[in-house]
Amino acid sequence: MFPTILGTILVVLGLAVAIPAAFRAGGPMDLRRWSPTFVLLGIAAFALVVRPFGLIPATIAVVGLSQLAEREVKPGRMLLLTGFAALLAWGIFGLALGLPMRMLNWPF
Amino acid sequence: MDLLSQISLGLDVALQPVNLLYCFVGVAVGTVIGVIPGVGTLAAMSMLFPLSFLLEPVTGLIMLAGIWYGTTYGGSTTSILLNIPGTPANAVTALDGYPMARQGRGGIALFMTTVASFFGATFGILLVMLFSPAIAAYALEFGPTEYFALMVLGLVAASSISGGSVAKGLAMVTLGIMLGCVGIDLNAGTPRFTFGQPELMDGVSLIALAMAIFGVSEVIMTVRRVKATDIDPETVRLKAMLPSRDDLRRSWFPMLRGSSVGSFFGTLPGTGPAIAAFVAYAIERRLAREPDRFGDGAIEGIMAPETANNAADQTAFIPTLALGIPGSATMALLLGALMIHGIVPGPTLMQDRPELVWGLIMSFWVGNLMLLVLNIPFIGLWVRLLTVPYRLLYPVVLMFICIGVYSFANSAFDVWQLVVLGLMGYAMRVFAFPAAPMLLGFVLGPMMEEHFRRAMILSRGDLMTFVERPISGTIIAVTLVILLASGWSVLRRRRRARAA
Numbered sequence: 001m002f003p004t005i006l007g008t009i010l011v012v013l014g015l016a017v018a019i020p021a022a023f024r025a026g027g028p029m030d031l032r033r034w035s036p037t038f039v040l041l042g043i044a045a046f047a048l049v050v051r052p053f054g055l056i057p058a059t060i061a062v063v064g065l066s067q068l069a070e071r072e073v074k075p076g077r078m079l080l081l082t083g084f085a086a087l088l089a090w091g092i093f094g095l096a097l098g099l100p101m102r103m104l105n106w107p108f
Numbered sequence: 109m110d111l112l113s114q115i116s117l118g119l120d121v122a123l124q125p126v127n128l129l130y131c132f133v134g135v136a137v138g139t140v141i142g143v144i145p146g147v148g149t150l151a152a153m154s155m156l157f158p159l160s161f162l163l164e165p166v167t168g169l170i171m172l173a174g175i176w177y178g179t180t181y182g183g184s185t186t187s188i189l190l191n192i193p194g195t196p197a198n199a200v201t202a203l204d205g206y207p208m209a210r211q212g213r214g215g216i217a218l219f220m221t222t223v224a225s226f227f228g229a230t231f232g233i234l235l236v237m238l239f240s241p242a243i244a245a246y247a248l249e250f251g252p253t254e255y256f257a258l259m260v261l262g263l264v265a266a267s268s269i270s271g272g273s274v275a276k277g278l279a280m281v282t283l284g285i286m287l288g289c290v291g292i293d294l295n296a297g298t299p300r301f302t303f304g305q306p307e308l309m310d311g312v313s314l315i316a317l318a319m320a321i322f323g324v325s326e327v328i329m330t331v332r333r334v335k336a337t338d339i340d341p342e343t344v345r346l347k348a349m350l351p352s353r354d355d356l357r358r359s360w361f362p363m364l365r366g367s368s369v370g371s372f373f374g375t376l377p378g379t380g381p382a383i384a385a386f387v388a389y390a391i392e393r394r395l396a397r398e399p400d401r402f403g404d405g406a407i408e409g410i411m412a413p414e415t416a417n418n419a420a421d422q423t424a425f426i427p428t429l430a431l432g433i434p435g436s437a438t439m440a441l442l443l444g445a446l447m448i449h450g451i452v453p454g455p456t457l458m459q460d461r462p463e464l465v466w467g468l469i470m471s472f473w474v475g476n477l478m479l480l481v482l483n484i485p486f487i488g489l490w491v492r493l494l495t496v497p498y499r500l501l502y503p504v505v506l507m508f509i510c511i512g513v514y515s516f517a518n519s520a521f522d523v524w525q526l527v528v529l530g531l532m533g534y535a536m537r538v539f540a541f542p543a544a545p546m547l548l549g550f551v552l553g554p555m556m557e558e559h560f561r562r563a564m565i566l567s568r569g570d571l572m573t574f575v576e577r578p579i580s581g582t583i584i585a586v587t588l589v590i591l592l593a594s595g596w597s598v599l600r601r602r603r604r605a606r607a608a
Contacts, residue, residue, distance in 0.1 A: 007286070039328050039530070040530055043530065050514055085503060088504065101514075
């Protein structure tokens with residue numbers, strides 16, 4: 001019953017947003033292509049890697065990939081930051097907090 | 109228990125070394141985050157959110173709360189020195205703070221806003237101590253019907269007052285409540301909205317949702333846009349910070365007025381520190397004998413908003429602690445942290461867990477004192493942080509977000525939720541759908557449903573019970589008035605825009 005009520009309210013509100021908008025001139029949409037793609041790809045890579053390979057490779061995946069969202073990509077600087085982030089993750093979550101998760105793993 | 113014994117109980121908790129440590133961690137992180145533009149309060153809180161589960165509930169809360177009021181201290185720094193508000197609550201401070209910095213009075217502005225922040229926070233904490241117990245005691249009489257009505261009021265007010273489209277705000281609240289329905293239905297035991305995925309039985313992850321709509325979408329929006337800036341270190345020397353007697357004389361009344369305005373707006377759902385600061389500034393300007401000085405480096409123009417936003421930060425805890433009804437997304441996140449520890453927020457919280465509530469309240473004193481000490485001598489250091497370019501910052505922020513989400517349940521599925529919800533969060537930003545109401549709805553949703561069902565059982569399925577019972581009827585009436593008033597103001601704004 002509760003979700004049905006919510007759904008009904010949402011339909012009404014959706015119409016309240018959509019109908020007036022159809023009679024109004026809108027500005028151009030500020031949709032970005034590469035920033036969301038690389039940021040989300042980085043997170044997805046973390047999700048894929050973290051179980052089989054451990055935290056450090058997953059960190060490298062997310063930090064490495066998400067840097068491609070920046071306008072200019074300089075490989076040297078990228079490697080440096082990725083390495084630093086991996087060390088930071090290991091230091092904080094492995095050494096200092098001692099989270100119960102694998103840091104490095106080779107599943108094969 | 110009387111007030112004095114509650115205070116000493118709270119102090120006992122707040123002064124335990126581990127709580128002192130995490131209070132320090134919270135306020136320090138908050139200050140840093142407040143200084144750095146492009147990383148918001150909520151993103152910071154959700155990054156440290158998982159850490160709070162490794163701690164005792166009260167310690168975790170103390171830390172999270174410290175981040176919240178710490179950012180308001182830090183945020184004024186960038187407003188003054190760079191004309192870039194660190195958080196929305198500090199935006200008005202830039203109006204007079206930045207001109208002061210350009211006149212070479214930046215050090216004084218920084219010093220005085222820290223004093224103002226402390227003053228406002230003190231005022232707010234006193235109100236929290238005085239009013240929360242009384243309100244909680246009154247609310248103990250409430251049944252499920254009244255509670256449901258109160259939650260509806262809170263959600264409607266929070267989503268329609270804060271500005272922007274009313275319909276969009278309400279839609280986000282509703283969507284948030286629906287996201288809260290995902291998972292096993294607690295009464296019937298049937299899975300809802302799980303699409304056959306066993307991982308979704310436990311529902312949508314609060315951490316993934318919070319980090320996605322506040323952290324990930326913020327990163328996506330900010331990448332490529334902010335540039336690092338250079339600041340003259342001379343302006344932030346300690347010697348240049350001492351205010352003149354004239355500055356002090358001009359600051360008293362703005363601080364007092366700012367505290368009252370801030371405390372009032374802090375308790376209301378949907379308004380919070382940003383609106384409090386704005387109103388406080390407007391009032392000072394209207395009351396000023398020489399309103400022309402405003403916008404040109406008037407010290408009243410930084411004192412009033414900086415007291416107001418800090419007072420509002422503190423009084424926001426009154427409805428949260430006394431009623432279990434959060435007025436903003438930050439407060440919702442704090443309650444979420446409580447609930448994950450299995451603690452049910454509500455008016456009984458103050459009776460059942462006085463050590464938790466009073467420990468938290470007394471930690472505000474500790475935290476604000478720490479902030480006072482942290483801010484004045486270390487302003488130079490915080491300022492140097494601003495020169496760290498965003499391109500180095502955001503990949504590390506994303507890393508913390510990913511590890512935070514993953515570490516909570518060691519679940520890669522939660523990280524996948526982050527991807528999907530992050531995409532949704534970005535779309536919400538692009539199409540101007542507010543994110544805060546959604547988180548509020550998500551946290552309150554399950555409690556609302558529970559109260560709704562109980563009310564229905566009590567009334568034998570008669571929906572009129574919400575209108576017929578006097579307290580709940582009054583609350584529903586107030587809700588309708590807010591809805592009509594905000595709907596009307598939207599119409600009027602549109603008509604004026606068309607006429608122009």
